[in-house]
Amino acid sequence: MTIVRSLVLFAVAALAEIGGAWLVWQGVREQRGLLWIGAGVIALGLYGFVATLQPDAHFGRILAAYGGVFVAGSLAWGMVVDGFQPDRWDVIGALVCLVGVAVIMYAPRG
Template structure:
């Protein structure tokens, strides 16, 4: 259950970061209204809050989150921007997820 909970927090954080960044991108690059940027900034701040729900230390959470972010970014680009990941994108995402599992879920001796 702990693994599932942490994955859900990682996914929620990723959606907040990517979604917030995307709204700011639309505001600045696609000339959308200012409220896109304001909402994007608020959602990005929420991303920072969601990350604190993890049980691990800051460094470990953010190191592991990087791999999750890679996968979520590719999925976002595929579903929102019509970008089709190639085999190297997929291989890289798998490598990143393996790294996440090692960093975040490997058993450690208690200190």
């Protein structure tokens, strides 16, 4: 159950951070205004809070592992929201990152 909880928290954190960054991007680069930027800032703050709910108590480990989730999640977000088509190297890189997440977070430690 702990691994499932951790994976769900990583997914929620990814939605908050990537969505927040996208909202800020839209507000600034696409000139959608302060409301979009403000919503993005709130989402980014939510990401910071969600990360604290991970079962592991080590900030460095959580943030390092989340980096891999962010890479894969950003490509997925781009596909769904912006019509981005990753090439095979993007996909391979994301898979390597997700393997890194699994090793960092879920390898047996003694």
